[in-house]
Amino acid sequence: MAPALLAAIDLGSQATPSQGLNQQALSYVGSVFVRVTDETVDQALVHLQQSVGRYANYLGVAALASIDDVLSLLDAGAAKVFVTRHQLDALKAQNIDQDRIVLCLPGNTRSEVIDAIAGTQVDVYSHQVQDIDLVEAWLNEYGTDRPNVFVSFAVPNTENALRLAKLSAIPIIPAESLTVDAQKEPGLTSVAKLVMANATSDRPDGLFTTLVTDERGIALGLVYSSEESVAESLRTGRGVYQSRKRGLWYKGESSGDVQELVSMSLDCDTDCLQFVVRQKGRGFCHLATPTCFGEYRGLSKLQKTLQAGRSLPLRDHTLPVFSTTRSYYERRYWRRRQSFAMRPQKSTLPSRLLISSTLL
16 A cells, blocks of 8 residues: 655654654654665665664665665665666666666656656656646646656645645655644644545545554454544554544543554545554453454464463463363373373383293
């Protein structure tokens, strides 16, 4: 699935941002853009290793002289690389999956865009856009049945980002220009607004169907969201939804069964949200079960059992895992041992040795 936006970060300054998105908020966005130069390849490789499981990394590698460095970044886990036409041809010769390649457009005029995308099915990137009307026009001409289009802005602002996002372009915005708390940072672009830019609902109340899952992808339950609840969830880092009766619903506020937000995204039809959460307490359901569909099964049940075992003494950590089958196997073991004991013993010693032993 294509991301709703990319948060552009600078590897040198992202550790202590003065405004905008911190590391935790970046994980909610789920996708970041990093520009890589010959001098920062090693730093980018370390970044890829350290950010595994936190967000997907989209790397701008057009400035790299060596195609081997580009391949190393792909091997290290880069989701996509943004390349020149020359780099694109070199990567195609290496049989790199074209779904992992984004072609940087050489210019932003209509003719330059048409010439660049002719004959290719890879994603494209229009960078440092100044003429929003022009990009809007060729996006409309390009249609919706097309590869992904990434766009960055000469002067990023909420209005321009939303205009192009509503045409299914993917805005790339500096992390310091984004916020998950629009009330605290009103001059920055709201992540919630960009995430919900293309969300659709056929409900009379305008709410959005929301599937809540854990990090394994197991469905915990079905709820509803609004743009307000999405914004509040991003602000607090918790599972916050829209109750059809009570308004904003902070999951676990009264029961203690809270949720830590991991990420959120829209499905392929943009009419359903997915919240990925870490469920705390007894579980998601009001019946105190892990899911609204009952108890965990399979690997998820095993994971929960092992996590519960952490509170036991070290020697008892494995006890819960085998408690349901231990007695069964113990019975089998003792039955087999008893049956062996009752069998006539056949000696493997030669008969003359047996006679000799009796004489002694």
